[in-house]
Amino acid sequence: MSTNQHTVLIAGAGPAGLSAALHLADCGVHTVIVDRKNRPGGNAADFTCKASPECVRCGACMVADRAARIRQLTAVDWLVPAEITGCEQNGRFQVHIRKDGAETDMKADAVILATGFTPFDPTQKPYGYQKGSTGNVITHLELEAMLHGQGKVRRPSDGATPETIAFIQCVGSRDLALGRPWCSCVCCGSALRMARRIQHETPSVKATFFYIDVQSFSRNFDAVYADFKSRIRMIRAIPGDVVKTPDDKLRVGYFDPTSRTFTEEIFDLTVLTVGMGPNPDTPELARVFGVSLDRFGFLGTARNGVFVAGSAIQPMGISDSIASGAEAAQSALEYLAGLMR
Ligand SMILES: Cc1cc2nc3c(=O)[nH]c(=O)nc-3n(C[C@H](O)[C@H](O)[C@H](O)COP(=O)(O)OP(=O)(O)OC[C@H]3O[C@@H](n4cnc5c(N)ncnc54)[C@H](O)[C@@H]3O)c2cc1C
Ligand code: SF4
Ligand code: SF4
Numbered sequence: 001m002s003t004n005q006h007t008v009l010i011a012g013a014g015p016a017g018l019s020a021a022l023h024l025a026d027c028g029v030h031t032v033i034v035d036r037k038n039r040p041g042g043n044a045a046d047f048t049c050k051a052s053p054e055c056v057r058c059g060a061c062m063v064a065d066r067a068a069r070i071r072q073l074t075a076v077d078w079l080v081p082a083e084i085t086g087c088e089q090n091g092r093f094q095v096h097i098r099k100d101g102a103e104t105d106m107k108a109d110a111v112i113l114a115t116g117f118t119p120f121d122p123t124q125k126p127y128g129y130q131k132g133s134t135g136n137v138i139t140h141l142e143l144e145a146m147l148h149g150q151g152k153v154r155r156p157s158d159g160a161t162p163e164t165i166a167f168i169q170c171v172g173s174r175d176l177a178l179g180r181p182w183c184s185c186v187c188c189g190s191a192l193r194m195a196r197r198i199q200h201e202t203p204s205v206k207a208t209f210f211y212i213d214v215q216s217f218s219r220n221f222d223a224v225y226a227d228f229k230s231r232i233r234m235i236r237a238i239p240g241d242v243v244k245t246p247d248d249k250l251r252v253g254y255f256d257p258t259s260r261t262f263t264e265e266i267f268d269l270t271v272l273t274v275g276m277g278p279n280p281d282t283p284e285l286a287r288v289f290g291v292s293l294d295r296f297g298f299l300g301t302a303r304n305g306v307f308v309a310g311s312a313i314q315p316m317g318i319s320d321s322i323a324s325g326a327e328a329a330q331s332a333l334e335y336l337a338g339l340m341r
Contacts (some may be wrong), residue, residue, distance in 0.1 A: 004068075006029055006030065006109040006110070006336045006339075007029075007030045007031070007032060007044075007106075007107065007109055008020075008024055008029055008030070008031045008032075008107050008108060008109065008110045008111070008112060008329075008332050008336075009030070009031070009032050009093065009095055009106065009108035009110075009111045009112070010031055010033045010034070010111075010112045011034050011035075011036065011111070011112070011113050011114060011115050011285065012033075012034075012042065012083055012112060012113070012114035012115040012116055012310070013033050013034060013035040013037075013039075013040040013041070013042060013070075013080070013322050014040075014042020014043060014044065014116045014310060014311075014321065015042060015043065015044055015059075015062070015063050015066065015076075015250050015309065015310065015318045015321040015325065016042075016071055016114040016116070016309040016310025016312070016321040016322065016324050016325035016328075017033060017035070017042070017112070017114035017309070017310070017320070017325060018040055018063075018066040018067060018322075018325065019066060019141055019309075019322040019324075019325030019326050019329070020112050020114060020309055020325035020326065020328050020329040021033055021070055021073075021076050021329075022066060022069060022070060022073075023325070023326045023329035023330065024075075024329045024332065025070075025073045025075040025076055027333055028075070028328075029075070029332075029333065030075050030076075030077070030335070031075065031076050031077070032076075032077045032078075032079055032106060032108065033076060033077070033078050033079065033080070034079045034080070034082050034083070034084060034097060035078075035079075035080045035081065035082070036080075036082070036083055037080065037081055037204070038080040038081045039067075039080075040066075040067040040071075041063050041064070041067050041071060042063075042116050042320055043116060043117065043119065043141070043311075044059070044060065044063045045063065045067070045147065046144055046145040046148045047059075047060035047063065047144045047318075048060060048144050048148040049061060049189075049197075050193040050194055050196070050197040051150065051197065052193070052196045052197045052199075052200035052310045052326040053200060056193045056196070056197075058190065058193055058318075059317060059319050060283055060318070062085060062089050062318055062322060064129075066322070067209060075337070079097060079099055079106075080103075081099070082097050082098060082099035082181065083097065083098050083281075084096070084097055084285065084288065085097065085098050085103065086288055087111075087288045087289060088310070089305070092107045092108065092109055092214075093107065093108045093109070093110075093111055093297050093305065094106075094107055095107075095108055095111070095187060099193065100286075105329045107123065109125070109257030109305070109336055109339065110305045110306070110307065110332040110335055110336060111289060111305065111306045111307070112306075112307045112308070112309055112325075112328045112329065112332060113285055113289065113299060113306065113307070113308050113309070113312060113326070114308075114309040114310045114312060114325060115279050115281060115282065115290065115299075115312045116279055116310060116311050116312055117276040117277060117278065117279060117311040117312070117315065118276075118278065118279045118280060119139065119141055119274045119275075119276065119277075120171060120172025120274040120275045120276075120277055121172075121179070121274075122139060122171050122272045122274055124172075124178070125171060125172070125272075126240070126241040126242070127171070127239075127242040127270065127272060128241075128242050128243060128244055129249070129272060133156075134156045134157050134248055135156060135157065135244070136155050136156060136157050136162075136244075136248070136249075136268065136269050136270065137242055137250065137270045137272065138269070138271055138272070139171075139271070139272050139273075139274045140167075140187065140190065140191060140194070140271055140272065140273045140274060141274065143194065143271050144194075147194075147197075147198075152201065152202070153165070153198050153202070153205070153269070155268060155269055157248055158248070160268075161202060161204075161205070162205065162267075162268035162269040163204060163205065163206060163268055164205075164206045164207075164208070164266075164268050164269070165195070165198070165205060165206070165207050165208070165267060165268065165269045165270070166208050166210060166239075166242075166250070166252050166265075166267040166269070166270045166271070167191045167194075167195060167196065167207065167208070167209045167210065167271045167273060168188060168210045168238065168239055168242075168252075168270060168271070168272050168273060169187065169188060169209070169210060169211040169212065169238070169273045170183075170187075170189060170211070170212050170238060170273070170275065171272040171273055171274050171275065172189070172274050172275040172277065173275030173276070173315075174212060174275075175275075180277060180296075182275075182296060182314075182315065183215055183315070184275040184276040184315040185215060185276075185315045185316060185317065186276075186316070186317040186339060187273045187274075187275065187276075188211065188214045188215045188216050188273075189216040189317075189338075190273070191209065191216075191271070191273045192209065192214070192228050192232065193214070193231050194271075195207040195209065195228075195231075196227075196228065196231065196232070199215070199231060199232075203282075206233070207231075207232045207233065208232070208233040208234075208235060208267070209228075209232050209233065209234050209235065210235050210237055210238055210239055210252075211234065211235075211236060211238075211252060212238060213236070231276065235254065235256070235257070236257050237254040237255055237256065237257055238254070239252045239253055239254040240253050240254060240255075241253050242270050245266065249266045249267065249268060250266065250267045250268070250269070250270050250272065251264050251265070251266055252264065252266075257258070274314070276311060276315040277296075277297075278296060278297035278298050278312075282297055282298070282299055282312065283297065283317070285299075286299060286300075289303075289306045290303055290306065291303060291306055291308060294314075298312065298313055298314050299312045299313050300313075302328075302331070304335070305335055307328040307329075307331050307335075308328065309321070309325045309327070309328035310324050310325055316329065
Protein backbone atom coordinates (compact mmCIF):
# COMPACT_ATOMS: atom_id res chain seq x y z
CA MET A 1 0.00 0.00 0.00
CA SER A 2 1.70 3.22 -1.11
CA THR A 3 0.16 6.28 0.50
CA ASN A 4 3.24 8.48 0.74
CA GLN A 5 1.82 11.19 -1.50
CA HIS A 6 -0.81 11.83 1.17
CA THR A 7 -0.83 14.13 4.18
CA VAL A 8 -2.66 13.46 7.45
CA LEU A 9 -3.38 16.31 9.85
CA ILE A 10 -3.25 15.29 13.51
CA ALA A 11 -4.81 17.66 16.04
CA GLY A 12 -3.17 17.06 19.44
CA ALA A 13 0.34 15.91 20.37
CA GLY A 14 -0.59 13.97 23.50
CA PRO A 15 0.06 10.23 23.79
CA ALA A 16 -2.74 9.44 21.27
CA GLY A 17 -1.62 11.97 18.64
CA LEU A 18 2.07 11.03 18.99
CA SER A 19 1.20 7.36 18.60
CA ALA A 20 -0.86 8.07 15.46
CA ALA A 21 1.97 10.14 13.95
CA LEU A 22 4.58 7.44 14.66
CA HIS A 23 2.38 4.75 13.13
CA LEU A 24 1.78 6.83 9.99
CA ALA A 25 5.48 7.76 9.71
CA ASP A 26 6.39 4.05 9.89
CA CYS A 27 4.12 3.56 6.86
CA GLY A 28 5.71 6.44 4.95
CA VAL A 29 2.82 8.89 5.33
CA HIS A 30 3.52 12.59 5.80
CA THR A 31 1.79 14.06 8.88
CA VAL A 32 1.35 17.57 10.22
CA ILE A 33 0.76 17.88 13.96
CA VAL A 34 -1.16 20.92 15.22
CA ASP A 35 -1.19 21.54 18.96
CA ARG A 36 -2.13 24.49 21.13
CA LYS A 37 1.01 23.92 23.18
CA ASN A 38 4.53 23.86 21.79
CA ARG A 39 5.70 20.69 23.51
CA PRO A 40 4.65 17.08 22.92
CA GLY A 41 3.09 14.83 25.56
CA GLY A 42 -0.22 16.55 26.27
CA ASN A 43 -1.53 16.26 29.80
CA ALA A 44 0.99 13.48 30.46
CA ALA A 45 4.08 15.53 29.47
CA ASP A 46 5.03 16.16 33.12
CA PHE A 47 4.14 12.76 34.56
CA THR A 48 6.72 11.20 36.84
CA CYS A 49 8.02 7.63 37.09
CA LYS A 50 6.20 5.93 39.98
CA ALA A 51 8.54 2.95 40.39
CA SER A 52 8.77 2.02 44.09
CA PRO A 53 11.39 0.74 43.36
CA GLU A 54 10.13 -1.81 40.83
CA CYS A 55 8.23 -0.63 37.73
CA VAL A 56 4.49 -0.24 38.42
CA ARG A 57 3.57 0.26 34.75
CA CYS A 58 2.30 3.83 35.19
CA GLY A 59 3.01 4.62 31.51
CA ALA A 60 4.94 7.90 32.02
CA CYS A 61 8.06 6.67 30.20
CA MET A 62 5.96 5.60 27.20
CA VAL A 63 5.13 9.28 26.63
CA ALA A 64 8.73 10.48 27.01
CA ASP A 65 9.90 7.73 24.65
CA ARG A 66 7.40 8.69 21.94
CA ALA A 67 8.06 12.42 22.36
CA ALA A 68 11.81 11.78 21.86
CA ARG A 69 11.28 9.48 18.85
CA ILE A 70 8.97 11.86 17.05
CA ARG A 71 11.52 14.67 17.11
CA GLN A 72 13.86 12.55 14.94
CA LEU A 73 11.32 12.11 12.13
CA THR A 74 11.42 14.24 9.00
CA ALA A 75 8.03 12.86 7.83
CA VAL A 76 6.36 14.75 10.70
CA ASP A 77 5.88 18.52 10.51
CA TRP A 78 4.91 20.64 13.52
CA LEU A 79 2.54 23.57 13.59
CA VAL A 80 2.79 24.64 17.24
CA PRO A 81 1.49 26.48 19.12
CA ALA A 82 -1.45 26.76 16.77
CA GLU A 83 -5.18 26.15 16.58
CA ILE A 84 -7.62 25.02 13.95
CA THR A 85 -10.18 27.69 13.08
CA GLY A 86 -12.13 26.07 10.24
CA CYS A 87 -12.19 23.49 7.48
CA GLU A 88 -13.77 22.92 4.07
CA GLN A 89 -13.84 19.62 2.26
CA ASN A 90 -13.81 19.51 -1.49
CA GLY A 91 -12.18 16.16 -2.08
CA ARG A 92 -9.24 17.05 0.17
CA PHE A 93 -9.61 18.91 3.48
CA GLN A 94 -8.64 22.58 3.40
CA VAL A 95 -7.89 23.33 7.05
CA HIS A 96 -7.63 26.90 8.38
CA ILE A 97 -5.08 27.31 11.15
CA ARG A 98 -4.14 30.29 13.33
CA LYS A 99 -0.46 30.44 14.29
CA ASP A 100 1.32 33.41 15.88
CA GLY A 101 -1.80 35.51 15.26
CA ALA A 102 -1.69 34.85 11.48
CA GLU A 103 -4.11 32.67 9.51
CA THR A 104 -2.68 29.95 7.31
CA ASP A 105 -4.23 27.12 5.28
CA MET A 106 -3.06 23.58 4.72
CA LYS A 107 -4.37 20.70 2.64
CA ALA A 108 -4.82 17.25 4.14
CA ASP A 109 -6.24 13.97 2.86
CA ALA A 110 -7.38 12.76 6.28
CA VAL A 111 -7.66 14.19 9.79
CA ILE A 112 -7.15 12.60 13.21
CA LEU A 113 -8.65 14.43 16.20
CA ALA A 114 -6.63 13.56 19.31
CA THR A 115 -7.33 16.66 21.34
CA GLY A 116 -7.55 14.89 24.68
CA PHE A 117 -9.27 15.77 27.93
CA THR A 118 -9.39 18.71 30.33
CA PRO A 119 -8.64 18.13 34.02
CA PHE A 120 -11.46 19.17 36.35
CA ASP A 121 -11.03 22.61 37.90
CA PRO A 122 -11.27 21.96 41.67
CA THR A 123 -11.92 25.60 42.60
CA GLN A 124 -15.58 24.53 42.21
CA LYS A 125 -15.27 22.25 45.28
CA PRO A 126 -15.01 23.38 48.96
CA TYR A 127 -11.41 22.19 49.30
CA GLY A 128 -9.68 25.58 49.42
CA TYR A 129 -7.80 25.01 46.16
CA GLN A 130 -6.40 28.12 44.44
CA LYS A 131 -4.65 27.66 41.11
CA GLY A 132 -1.14 29.13 41.01
CA SER A 133 -1.07 29.84 44.75
CA THR A 134 1.44 28.56 47.28
CA GLY A 135 -1.33 26.85 49.22
CA ASN A 136 -0.94 23.27 50.40
CA VAL A 137 -3.97 21.96 48.52
CA ILE A 138 -2.69 20.81 45.13
CA THR A 139 -3.98 18.67 42.28
CA HIS A 140 -2.63 15.26 41.40
CA LEU A 141 -1.29 16.72 38.13
CA GLU A 142 0.59 19.44 40.08
CA LEU A 143 2.08 16.71 42.29
CA GLU A 144 3.14 14.80 39.14
CA ALA A 145 4.89 17.94 37.81
CA MET A 146 6.50 18.63 41.22
CA LEU A 147 8.00 15.14 41.41
CA HIS A 148 8.98 15.22 37.72
CA GLY A 149 10.77 18.56 38.17
CA GLN A 150 12.13 18.47 41.74
CA GLY A 151 12.16 14.72 42.47
CA LYS A 152 10.63 15.17 45.96
CA VAL A 153 7.31 16.11 47.47
CA ARG A 154 7.31 19.47 49.27
CA ARG A 155 4.67 21.72 50.77
CA PRO A 156 4.28 24.69 48.38
CA SER A 157 3.89 27.16 51.30
CA ASP A 158 7.21 26.52 53.06
CA GLY A 159 9.14 23.87 51.10
CA ALA A 160 8.96 21.44 54.04
CA THR A 161 8.57 17.68 53.55
CA PRO A 162 5.00 16.83 54.59
CA GLU A 163 4.58 14.26 57.33
CA THR A 164 0.94 13.57 56.48
CA ILE A 165 -0.74 13.67 53.06
CA ALA A 166 -4.45 13.28 52.32
CA PHE A 167 -5.34 12.03 48.84
CA ILE A 168 -8.96 12.90 47.97
CA GLN A 169 -10.30 10.81 45.09
CA CYS A 170 -13.09 11.44 42.57
CA VAL A 171 -12.74 15.25 42.55
CA GLY A 172 -14.92 16.13 39.56
CA SER A 173 -15.75 12.50 38.72
CA ARG A 174 -18.70 10.35 39.79
CA ASP A 175 -20.36 13.56 40.91
CA LEU A 176 -24.06 13.75 39.97
CA ALA A 177 -24.46 17.24 41.45
CA LEU A 178 -21.84 18.54 39.00
CA GLY A 179 -23.35 16.62 36.07
CA ARG A 180 -20.19 14.51 35.85
CA PRO A 181 -21.33 10.98 36.70
CA TRP A 182 -18.56 9.15 34.84
CA CYS A 183 -15.54 7.44 36.40
CA SER A 184 -12.20 8.69 35.10
CA CYS A 185 -10.88 5.12 35.17
CA VAL A 186 -7.17 5.68 35.76
CA CYS A 187 -6.90 7.98 38.76
CA CYS A 188 -7.34 5.45 41.61
CA GLY A 189 -4.39 3.44 40.33
CA SER A 190 -2.39 6.57 39.64
CA ALA A 191 -2.91 8.08 43.13
CA LEU A 192 -2.16 4.80 44.93
CA ARG A 193 1.05 4.30 42.92
CA MET A 194 2.00 7.90 43.65
CA ALA A 195 1.46 7.43 47.39
CA ARG A 196 3.62 4.28 47.33
CA ARG A 197 6.40 6.05 45.43
CA ILE A 198 6.43 8.91 47.95
CA GLN A 199 6.51 6.48 50.88
CA HIS A 200 9.28 4.49 49.25
CA GLU A 201 11.46 7.63 49.03
CA THR A 202 10.38 9.11 52.34
CA PRO A 203 9.18 6.27 54.62
CA SER A 204 8.18 8.76 57.37
CA VAL A 205 5.32 10.11 55.17
CA LYS A 206 1.90 8.90 56.29
CA ALA A 207 -0.57 8.73 53.39
CA THR A 208 -4.36 8.63 53.83
CA PHE A 209 -6.56 7.79 50.86
CA PHE A 210 -10.19 9.04 50.85
CA TYR A 211 -12.19 7.14 48.24
CA ILE A 212 -15.59 5.85 47.07
CA ASP A 213 -14.27 2.51 45.85
CA VAL A 214 -11.05 1.50 44.15
CA GLN A 215 -11.24 1.24 40.36
CA SER A 216 -8.10 -0.47 39.20
CA PHE A 217 -7.84 -3.45 36.93
CA SER A 218 -5.02 -5.88 36.51
CA ARG A 219 -4.56 -9.62 36.69
CA ASN A 220 -2.85 -9.43 40.09
CA PHE A 221 -5.08 -6.70 41.52
CA ASP A 222 -5.74 -8.59 44.79
CA ALA A 223 -2.02 -8.78 45.63
CA VAL A 224 -1.35 -5.18 44.62
CA TYR A 225 -4.37 -3.95 46.60
CA ALA A 226 -3.34 -5.93 49.70
CA ASP A 227 0.09 -4.26 49.48
CA PHE A 228 -1.49 -0.79 49.20
CA LYS A 229 -3.77 -1.45 52.17
CA SER A 230 -0.87 -2.58 54.34
CA ARG A 231 0.97 0.73 53.75
CA ILE A 232 -1.68 3.37 53.03
CA ARG A 233 -4.51 4.27 55.38
CA MET A 234 -7.70 3.79 53.38
CA ILE A 235 -10.89 5.62 54.45
CA ARG A 236 -14.03 4.95 52.47
CA ALA A 237 -15.42 8.50 52.57
CA ILE A 238 -15.19 11.66 50.47
CA PRO A 239 -14.44 14.72 52.64
CA GLY A 240 -17.00 17.51 52.80
CA ASP A 241 -14.45 20.30 53.06
CA VAL A 242 -10.82 21.26 53.61
CA VAL A 243 -10.02 24.35 55.70
CA LYS A 244 -6.65 26.01 56.31
CA THR A 245 -5.78 26.27 60.04
CA PRO A 246 -4.00 29.28 61.64
CA ASP A 247 -0.74 27.26 61.80
CA ASP A 248 -0.83 26.59 58.02
CA LYS A 249 -2.07 23.01 58.18
CA LEU A 250 -5.26 21.61 56.61
CA ARG A 251 -8.30 20.45 58.51
CA VAL A 252 -10.16 17.77 56.56
CA GLY A 253 -13.77 17.01 57.60
CA TYR A 254 -15.45 13.73 56.70
CA PHE A 255 -18.06 11.25 57.89
CA ASP A 256 -16.10 8.32 59.34
CA PRO A 257 -17.78 5.09 58.13
CA THR A 258 -16.30 3.08 61.05
CA SER A 259 -17.35 5.26 63.99
CA ARG A 260 -20.31 6.68 62.03
CA THR A 261 -19.49 10.16 63.29
CA PHE A 262 -18.39 13.39 61.67
CA THR A 263 -14.61 13.56 62.09
CA GLU A 264 -11.95 16.22 61.50
CA GLU A 265 -8.27 15.51 60.96
CA ILE A 266 -5.22 17.64 60.35
CA PHE A 267 -2.89 17.07 57.35
CA ASP A 268 0.24 18.83 56.05
CA LEU A 269 -0.67 18.48 52.37
CA THR A 270 -3.86 17.58 50.47
CA VAL A 271 -3.78 16.17 46.95
CA LEU A 272 -6.96 16.38 44.87
CA THR A 273 -7.30 13.60 42.33
CA VAL A 274 -9.05 15.59 39.62
CA GLY A 275 -11.11 13.79 37.01
CA MET A 276 -10.92 13.80 33.22
CA GLY A 277 -13.60 15.80 31.39
CA PRO A 278 -14.24 16.80 27.78
CA ASN A 279 -11.94 19.39 26.27
CA PRO A 280 -13.93 22.68 25.90
CA ASP A 281 -12.69 22.93 22.28
CA THR A 282 -14.47 19.69 21.42
CA PRO A 283 -17.88 21.08 20.36
CA GLU A 284 -16.25 23.53 17.94
CA LEU A 285 -13.88 20.87 16.53
CA ALA A 286 -16.81 18.47 16.20
CA ARG A 287 -18.76 21.15 14.31
CA VAL A 288 -15.85 22.03 12.02
CA PHE A 289 -15.17 18.39 11.13
CA GLY A 290 -18.75 17.08 11.26
CA VAL A 291 -18.15 14.61 14.09
CA SER A 292 -20.86 13.79 16.65
CA LEU A 293 -20.59 14.33 20.41
CA ASP A 294 -21.74 11.95 23.13
CA ARG A 295 -24.09 13.09 25.90
CA PHE A 296 -21.22 14.33 28.10
CA GLY A 297 -19.40 16.22 25.34
CA PHE A 298 -16.70 13.69 24.43
CA LEU A 299 -16.08 13.06 20.71
CA GLY A 300 -18.42 10.52 19.16
CA THR A 301 -18.35 8.65 15.88
CA ALA A 302 -15.76 9.37 13.23
CA ARG A 303 -16.85 10.05 9.65
CA ASN A 304 -15.30 9.57 6.25
CA GLY A 305 -11.75 10.84 6.38
CA VAL A 306 -11.98 12.13 9.99
CA PHE A 307 -10.87 9.81 12.78
CA VAL A 308 -10.90 10.23 16.56
CA ALA A 309 -8.41 8.95 19.11
CA GLY A 310 -7.50 8.84 22.79
CA SER A 311 -9.09 10.52 25.77
CA ALA A 312 -11.04 12.92 23.52
CA ILE A 313 -13.41 9.95 23.14
CA GLN A 314 -13.65 8.97 26.81
CA PRO A 315 -11.39 8.87 29.90
CA MET A 316 -8.55 6.43 29.32
CA GLY A 317 -4.96 5.90 30.41
CA ILE A 318 -1.74 6.36 28.48
CA SER A 319 -1.41 2.84 27.08
CA ASP A 320 -5.04 2.83 25.90
CA SER A 321 -4.56 6.31 24.38
CA ILE A 322 -1.48 5.06 22.53
CA ALA A 323 -3.40 2.02 21.27
CA SER A 324 -6.32 4.24 20.24
CA GLY A 325 -3.94 6.56 18.33
CA ALA A 326 -2.44 3.60 16.44
CA GLU A 327 -5.94 2.31 15.66
CA ALA A 328 -7.02 5.71 14.28
CA ALA A 329 -3.84 5.83 12.16
CA GLN A 330 -4.59 2.36 10.79
CA SER A 331 -8.15 3.43 9.89
CA ALA A 332 -6.71 6.53 8.18
CA LEU A 333 -4.30 4.33 6.17
CA GLU A 334 -7.18 2.15 4.99
CA TYR A 335 -9.14 5.28 4.04
CA LEU A 336 -6.14 6.68 2.07
CA ALA A 337 -5.68 3.35 0.30
CA GLY A 338 -9.37 3.52 -0.67
CA LEU A 339 -8.82 6.97 -2.25
CA MET A 340 -6.30 5.42 -4.67
CA ARG A 341 -8.57 2.61 -5.88
C1 LIG B 1 -5.29 12.85 37.86
C2 LIG B 1 -4.88 12.04 36.66
C3 LIG B 1 -3.91 11.07 36.80
C4 LIG B 1 -3.56 10.27 35.72
N1 LIG B 1 -2.60 9.31 35.89
C5 LIG B 1 -2.33 8.46 34.89
C6 LIG B 1 -1.40 7.39 35.07
O1 LIG B 1 -0.76 7.26 36.13
N2 LIG B 1 -1.21 6.53 34.05
C7 LIG B 1 -1.89 6.67 32.86
O2 LIG B 1 -1.71 5.82 32.00
N3 LIG B 1 -2.71 7.70 32.62
C8 LIG B 1 -2.96 8.58 33.62
N4 LIG B 1 -3.82 9.64 33.41
C9 LIG B 1 -4.44 9.80 32.09
C10 LIG B 1 -3.48 10.42 31.02
O3 LIG B 1 -3.22 11.76 31.36
C11 LIG B 1 -4.18 10.29 29.67
O4 LIG B 1 -4.35 8.90 29.38
C12 LIG B 1 -3.41 10.89 28.50
O5 LIG B 1 -2.89 12.17 28.78
C13 LIG B 1 -4.37 10.95 27.31
O6 LIG B 1 -3.65 11.26 26.15
P1 LIG B 1 -4.36 11.99 24.92
O7 LIG B 1 -3.35 12.09 23.85
O8 LIG B 1 -5.64 11.32 24.62
O9 LIG B 1 -4.77 13.44 25.45
P2 LIG B 1 -3.97 14.63 26.16
O10 LIG B 1 -2.84 14.13 26.97
O11 LIG B 1 -5.03 15.44 26.82
O12 LIG B 1 -3.34 15.46 24.94
C14 LIG B 1 -4.16 16.22 24.09
C15 LIG B 1 -3.34 17.23 23.32
O13 LIG B 1 -4.22 17.95 22.43
C16 LIG B 1 -3.92 19.34 22.47
N5 LIG B 1 -5.13 20.08 22.11
C17 LIG B 1 -6.28 20.21 22.81
N6 LIG B 1 -7.16 20.97 22.14
C18 LIG B 1 -6.57 21.31 20.98
C19 LIG B 1 -6.97 22.08 19.85
N7 LIG B 1 -8.19 22.64 19.78
N8 LIG B 1 -6.10 22.24 18.84
C20 LIG B 1 -4.86 21.69 18.90
N9 LIG B 1 -4.43 20.94 19.94
C21 LIG B 1 -5.27 20.76 20.96
C22 LIG B 1 -3.48 19.57 23.90
O14 LIG B 1 -2.68 20.76 24.00
C23 LIG B 1 -2.69 18.30 24.22
O15 LIG B 1 -1.32 18.43 23.86
C24 LIG B 1 -4.18 10.48 34.45
C25 LIG B 1 -5.12 11.50 34.30
C26 LIG B 1 -5.47 12.27 35.39
C27 LIG B 1 -6.49 13.36 35.24
S1 SF4 C 1 7.68 5.52 34.22
FE1 SF4 C 1 6.13 4.06 35.00
S2 SF4 C 1 6.11 2.49 33.41
FE2 SF4 C 1 8.02 3.60 33.15
S3 SF4 C 1 9.59 2.58 34.41
FE3 SF4 C 1 8.67 4.14 35.71
S4 SF4 C 1 7.02 3.04 36.79
FE4 SF4 C 1 7.56 1.80 35.02
S1 SF4 D 1 -10.68 5.96 38.91
FE1 SF4 D 1 -11.07 6.10 41.12
S2 SF4 D 1 -10.63 8.26 41.66
FE2 SF4 D 1 -10.86 8.15 39.45
S3 SF4 D 1 -13.01 8.67 39.13
FE3 SF4 D 1 -12.89 6.42 39.17
S4 SF4 D 1 -13.29 5.85 41.29
FE4 SF4 D 1 -12.84 8.07 41.26
